Amino acid sequence: MKTFALAAALSVAATAGLAAPEKYVLDPSHSQIVFSYEHLGFSTTYGMFSGFDGEIIFDQEEPEASSVTVSFPVTSMLTGWEQRFDHFMSGDFFGADANDVVTFTSTDIELTGDTTAEITGDLTMNGVTQPVVLEAVLNQAGVHPQANAPWAGFSATATVLRSDYDMGMFVPYVSDEVQVNISIEAQKAE
Secondary structure, three states: OOOOOHHHHHHHHOOOOOOOOEEEEEOHHHOEEEEEEEEOOOEEEEEEEEOOEEEEEEOOOOHHHOEEEEEEEHHHOEOOOHHHHHHHHOOOOOOOOOOOEEEEEEEEEEEOOOOEEEEEEEEEEOOEEEEEEEEEEEEEEEEOOOOOOEEEEEEEEEEEEHHHHOOOOOOOOEOOEEEEEEEEEEEEOO
């Protein structure tokens, strides 16, 4: 789930010359994580997290030295069905009473193209931390037409195994693999 091959992709938007690392903050109103999993072979079920916080420290001189951190309360999950949400928050899955925050902290960024990067990081859910690799794409970077400030948009994908986070209930009937799709906007901090 996390958030996030963000910082490395910013190198495409960087201007020429030397610059100190710059801080970008996520726009919570335009940042979402959509996840999906197979249910008994009959359907694909979807959910979403939205309204989360995060920042990118972008090193223009050395994009690989940039960093990404994101966190959000697990209770921000949207499932479209109250009983599913309640079950996900229980000890069978997220254990939200004891582990109410999901975090991602990058540990390595590797540029893979002009607008792509792989960001490896530590994803913590349900009190368990595991490495995750995000395949990220810079969608666009430039001046936001309404905010009149530097802005960037990214998308990223990853696959997470529920069982890696002690949430393997009903595997293999409900897929262990969860597909994660991330879309975010980030603005340069003032």
